[in-house]
Amino acid sequence: MLDYFDMESTLSEEERMLVDSARSFIDGEVEDIGQHWIDGTFPMDLIPKMGEMGFYAPNLEGYGLPGVSETAYGLLMRELEACDSGLRSMASVQGALVMYPIHAFGSDAQKEEWLPKLGTGEAVGCFGLTEPEHGSNPSAMETRAEADGDDYVLNGSKTWITNSPIADVAVVWAKDHTEEGTPVRGFLVETDRDGVTTNKIDEKLSLRASITGEISLQDVHVPAENVLPEVTGMKGPLSCLTQARYGIAWGAVGAAMDCFEVAREYATDREQFGKPIGGFQMQQQKLAEMATQITLAQLLAHRLADLKEAGEMRPQHVSMAKRNNVRTARDQSRIAREMLGGNGITADYSPMRHMTNMETVYTYEGTHDIHTLIIGEDLTGIPAYQ
Amino acid sequence: MLDYFDMESTLSEEERMLVDSARSFIDGEVEDIGQHWIDGTFPMDLIPKMGEMGFYAPNLEGYGLPGVSETAYGLLMRELEACDSGLRSMASVQGALVMYPIHAFGSDAQKEEWLPKLGTGEAVGCFGLTEPEHGSNPSAMETRAEADGDDYVLNGSKTWITNSPIADVAVVWAKDHTEEGTPVRGFLVETDRDGVTTNKIDEKLSLRASITGEISLQDVHVPAENVLPEVTGMKGPLSCLTQARYGIAWGAVGAAMDCFEVAREYATDREQFGKPIGGFQMQQQKLAEMATQITLAQLLAHRLADLKEAGEMRPQHVSMAKRNNVRTARDQSRIAREMLGGNGITADYSPMRHMTNMETVYTYEGTHDIHTLIIGEDLTGIPAYQ
Amino acid sequence: MLDYFDMESTLSEEERMLVDSARSFIDGEVEDIGQHWIDGTFPMDLIPKMGEMGFYAPNLEGYGLPGVSETAYGLLMRELEACDSGLRSMASVQGALVMYPIHAFGSDAQKEEWLPKLGTGEAVGCFGLTEPEHGSNPSAMETRAEADGDDYVLNGSKTWITNSPIADVAVVWAKDHTEEGTPVRGFLVETDRDGVTTNKIDEKLSLRASITGEISLQDVHVPAENVLPEVTGMKGPLSCLTQARYGIAWGAVGAAMDCFEVAREYATDREQFGKPIGGFQMQQQKLAEMATQITLAQLLAHRLADLKEAGEMRPQHVSMAKRNNVRTARDQSRIAREMLGGNGITADYSPMRHMTNMETVYTYEGTHDIHTLIIGEDLTGIPAYQ
Amino acid sequence: MLDYFDMESTLSEEERMLVDSARSFIDGEVEDIGQHWIDGTFPMDLIPKMGEMGFYAPNLEGYGLPGVSETAYGLLMRELEACDSGLRSMASVQGALVMYPIHAFGSDAQKEEWLPKLGTGEAVGCFGLTEPEHGSNPSAMETRAEADGDDYVLNGSKTWITNSPIADVAVVWAKDHTEEGTPVRGFLVETDRDGVTTNKIDEKLSLRASITGEISLQDVHVPAENVLPEVTGMKGPLSCLTQARYGIAWGAVGAAMDCFEVAREYATDREQFGKPIGGFQMQQQKLAEMATQITLAQLLAHRLADLKEAGEMRPQHVSMAKRNNVRTARDQSRIAREMLGGNGITADYSPMRHMTNMETVYTYEGTHDIHTLIIGEDLTGIPAYQ
Numbered sequence A, B, C, D: 001m002l003d004y005f006d007m008e009s010t011l012s013e014e015e016r017m018l019v020d021s022a023r024s025f026i027d028g029e030v031e032d033i034g035q036h037w038i039d040g041t042f043p044m045d046l047i048p049k050m051g052e053m054g055f056y057a058p059n060l061e062g063y064g065l066p067g068v069s070e071t072a073y074g075l076l077m078r079e080l081e082a083c084d085s086g087l088r089s090m091a092s093v094q095g096a097l098v099m100y101p102i103h104a105f106g107s108d109a110q111k112e113e114w115l116p117k118l119g120t121g122e123a124v125g126c127f128g129l130t131e132p133e134h135g136s137n138p139s140a141m142e143t144r145a146e147a148d149g150d151d152y153v154l155n156g157s158k159t160w161i162t163n164s165p166i167a168d169v170a171v172v173w174a175k176d177h178t179e180e181g182t183p184v185r186g187f188l189v190e191t192d193r194d195g196v197t198t199n200k201i202d203e204k205l206s207l208r209a210s211i212t213g214e215i216s217l218q219d220v221h222v223p224a225e226n227v228l229p230e231v232t233g234m235k236g237p238l239s240c241l242t243q244a245r246y247g248i249a250w251g252a253v254g255a256a257m258d259c260f261e262v263a264r265e266y267a268t269d270r271e272q273f274g275k276p277i278g279g280f281q282m283q284q285q286k287l288a289e290m291a292t293q294i295t296l297a298q299l300l301a302h303r304l305a306d307l308k309e310a311g312e313m314r315p316q317h318v319s320m321a322k323r324n325n326v327r328t329a330r331d332q333s334r335i336a337r338e339m340l341g342g343n344g345i346t347a348d349y350s351p352m353r354h355m356t357n358m359e360t361v362y363t364y365e366g367t368h369d370i371h372t373l374i375i376g377e378d379l380t381g382i383p384a385y386q
Helices: A013-029 A033-039 A046-052 A070-083 A085-105 A108-120 A235-269 A281-309 A315-339 A341-345 A351-363 A368-380 B013-029 B033-039 B046-052 B070-083 B085-105 B108-120 B235-269 B281-309 B315-339 B341-345 B351-363 B368-380 C013-029 C033-039 C046-052 C070-083 C085-105 C108-120 C235-269 C281-309 C315-339 C341-345 C351-363 C368-380 D013-029 D033-039 D046-052 D070-083 D085-105 D108-120 D235-269 D281-309 D315-339 D341-345 D351-363 D368-380
Strands: A125-128 A144-148 A151-162 A169-176 A184-190 A212-223 B125-128 B144-148 B151-162 B169-176 B184-190 B212-223 C125-128 C144-148 C151-162 C169-176 C184-190 C212-223 D125-128 D144-148 D151-162 D169-176 D184-190 D212-223
Touching (some): A013 A070, A033 A085, A085 A184, A125 A151, A169 A212, A184 A212, A235 A315, A235 A351, A235 D368, A281 D281, A315 B351, A341 A351, A341 B351, A351 B315, A351 B351, A368 B281, B013 B070, B033 B085, B046 B085, B046 B108, B070 B235, B085 B151, B085 B169, B085 B184, B085 B351, B125 B151, B151 B169, B184 B212, B184 B235, B281 B315, B281 C315, B281 D281, B315 B341, B315 B368, B315 C281, B341 B351, B368 C235, B368 C281, C013 C046, C033 C085, C033 C351, C046 C085, C070 C281, C085 C108, C085 C125, C085 C151, C085 C169, C085 C351, C151 C169, C169 C212, C169 C235, C235 C281, C235 C351, C281 D368, C315 C351, C341 C351, C341 D351, C351 D315, C351 D341, D013 D070, D033 D351, D046 D108, D070 D085, D070 D235, D070 D281, D085 D125, D085 D151, D085 D169, D085 D184, D085 D351, D151 D184, D169 D212, D184 D235, D235 D315, D315 D351
Parallel strands (some): B144 B169, C125 C169
Antiparallel strands (some): A169 A184, B144 B151, C144 C151, D144 D151, D151 D212
């Protein structure tokens, strides 16, 4: 895989081994992801296998989690997304959006109950923040929680929730109307509770090898001990998003790298007009540009990891990296696809699949435009969202 | 539909009526094209209905064909592709790639046999030029014809053939090894002849609402009267491509127009941060750019029609229009999709479907890069294909 | 000059002759415009010569003005800017920003006094709208007029005024504080009046072959008969801008066409690696793209002329054409320059001069961004300037 | 200055001090570089002052040179070009193109004679490689050397030679016709030798604050000891270009950073429509994009420095960095300029000056396109120059 500025030489032995084992896993265990994409299915057998490999929140510590470096975690996301954004999304949601908030904001009982079985993939989690009418502005959420004796009663609906139809537990963010100011709180909602329904969204043309659904909450009772005790306000969900976006910033690099390798190989194999098409200037231009943009994205991801490891990473850093790297993957996957000519529109080659996936990745976890405005505010001191 | 520079005022009454009837047809007869796309099926019931409407080669005359203006024909392609590139492809192949060469190069017997039933959609045709190893350079084709008594025997394989699995007849281009210099000739090959197989290509991620397949020819005997008598050499297939590309240059405008209307409506309806997203500068920028690019593409298509009507259209004009207009549709459909946020990745809205279709359209009938080089040669006098 | 889609065939004989005579004039009368650019001077001898040729407001009628077609007028602007934006600016200011408002909004006496001598170039005019603190939002202007007996007293300062240092008369827009609501009014201010100073701006790095200055007004008395009687409010200056922008939309095409011709000639002459650089794919790609973008800009300008001639042109049409065509000239001049390699950075070739000029043209008469928002408002019904 | 991903924290104390001292030097010693640009002059008083500061080849060791880190050297180039590409060009030519080859390939006598006085700026050098007919393909050079007793006789002409009109010595590359295969050799040619003329090129519209000229060699006799003894073939000049391009890859970042700071400050100060323009979405988008692209360029430069320091830098790495970073500076300076509106076209603000300079930087030391093909060859194994 492309490593033009030799970042491998900066890795630790452990990091290198993790890359190798992730690649072996994908080569050995993931069968015909293209067909899954066409069929709109996730390879369910991978869920426990990925747990066994330690792919869920390996950067956390305790509860059997290995606490690998942020670079190692990033490299893992990269390798998973080199296969398909669906795999990386599985790991992102489980690790960064479910295990992370339980780890960071949960009670000891919550941690003990959930982290081990989420870590192994015995249980599947999902993250309920986005609502039908509130995508880019989640703080306007309408889902509400009200105290009812020792319980809370939840009402509302969430959508675009990765894995909701297959999840055992949902981290649901809702406004607590019991308290003044209706602060946002996180609730662990088991999906088999009365009043919870999780319809699957079938008509996707992107990220089809990933399950997406809604969460409908109608008078759902959850006990008070299901509240995440250590966080109040939008800081809760936003800090989860920062973790997940970090993984996306890395993951997108993987998708782009895979596209590049496929395009390079095709260009050196495929002959037209009597020579490999990789020998034509216009095709070299595409390869040179892809290699450059991928190298830049790699450097950004690596530097982001260093900042995270050092405790210096700000959410705005993540915004810049998510925004840039996903755009790179989006643009370069399209170039790779076009280099493959007619063959490029099939599931036999990965670029078009990555290209379509990138439309989701460009949009979720903060759209490209929202990240633009986050950076813009950071640079000028003036918010311009409204 | 967007008509910012009021081209409608330049249309004849007949042209305006044709636009209206095409729109009515699509509204009334085409059901859930998005589901067809997901399922990888073409709405077969439309084939005779489109014939009844006169959508196949209406710009030709005789044999019951109405001989409408080139502008009218272009507008029809535009309206069909505003629905889906699959519909326009159906009409393009039937009209420009099958009926056109029979009309232009066929014997009277061939015309009488085929034009009426192709015109009504009673029969379906396909066009066999591209081969697995020869996409951008068709003159290197390997399919061969050899005389055997009064017959020709054809051997070879063609691929990326729209409608081959459902076609009754294929216009197959092959090198005639009976003659010195092995000139290219066109053959009308009924698909029920011995030795003909037409496998469907299933794994497409683009233009899924259109049937694509191969044509395999193994010792296929066709009588000499199935040769198109009036053309020899690459001029034959290339002149067909000019006709089809003309339709694509118009069709792509339709796809882009549809994306624009969907995005504009979404932007004025969808509220975030307390107002329609169409009121935000970054979204207006997208709409303004889409409207500009579409207006330019419209003007190019209209001017191309005038040149064609006047007999002044050169293949290089078509190259410029196909190249520019498809790129516009490809780029602007992506922008439209991103404006729709999460909803934009579903089949409930057309932009992502158009966006994926455009990858095929960008590639077939001369890739974007090949058209670049055709124009480049025209401007410099120097061929740079090799 | 490039005319890929043969728009010449749509011209009248008169229009064709005007193009020819403009080209002859530039070839014969304009000496070393590159040196003027370096020196920061306008070729003053051209002012009356351009008048003699009828280059100032030829689309107006009466007072000795020929009343040519809007297409003819556009073609003239195109040919002037193919030489240098400075020449076109001279004609635009004199014709569209000074003669036009006098013609449209002036009294008979004003017309009789000024139109003949502005038409011949005996007198030079300028247009005072923009203020140091109010560029994109001219309605916030601070320049004020107050009645004092039969006179008005003007105070304020204007900047970025083409030709102010050499003008005999300025059309100054000011808020009339005598009236309720302080409506904007136009004043003909002779520059030799007490209190008028017109400093030249020397430090320009763009449009250097054009004189730009300020207008400072300190207690300047003008008689009431110097008010333009027939217009009140921002409609006055804005309608002038529409006229001038129309000319720019055409002029920019000329700059781009000149760049293209220089680049094409260079590419077919200059050899590297044993052949003309125009034979390399990456250079053909640049030429093909230039030719395409120029063709689109030409079609947009021609259609705009037809709408104007028919009385159907809206200011938003002009915004789209100015915005698109100037961007095209800005982008394509840069490509042309890069094709010329080292030679491209000199005044011996026009592209870099055009490229730097385009920065001004991109900014004046409504910046690119303002036109984006004008179109955006038109498409959505929502203003987003603030 | 922008350092969004906090690369400063990775610098050594020495590196940080060098940045500070370079900034102080520029603030204190460089007067009105904008006026120099307009006048087409280089501030000659800076030549010895820059020597005193140790700005010439500080990454080399011995002969009084400090041997700073490659990162330090890069940062210095960045700071110089943040002022003007003319200053960085002065340092690049003197250090990387003259002192470097003497240091790497010179005899002890050559080193002792030239390195000290070039290092202090007492003498000025230039680099004679490019010829009028051979820009992108220097190995086709026509300049020839022939032995004549103990001398060589040089004939030929070089052009686009930075500093040739003010140089004391030129490193001239010529084909040695005395030897079989006419290998390229380097010659130290004092410019006061008979037969040497160095005309200045005056008509530049870019990099005007830098002296550029030709070198004409007519039967110029140089003694054999003026030959650089330790290198033969194109490896000689190409290794110098690698050094200089390394500095450009860093320098371009400085130009872009300066543009960004000017634009950011302008955007937060300048008000229109009642608020700072930096509060508008479309302007934030520009700032966010500039910050992103600059951050990427910074990371690329820093990683390149690490590779160079480790002895792992290949010329292709430099090609990628030069190509990307100069393009970034070229594109972003244009965006910065446009954010400044009318003020942006003046020498009062740096962006337009940087923007025009970048046209030269984009072209010299390997055009953008040549670097594309260098990377393309590296990725495919297929050369596509011809």
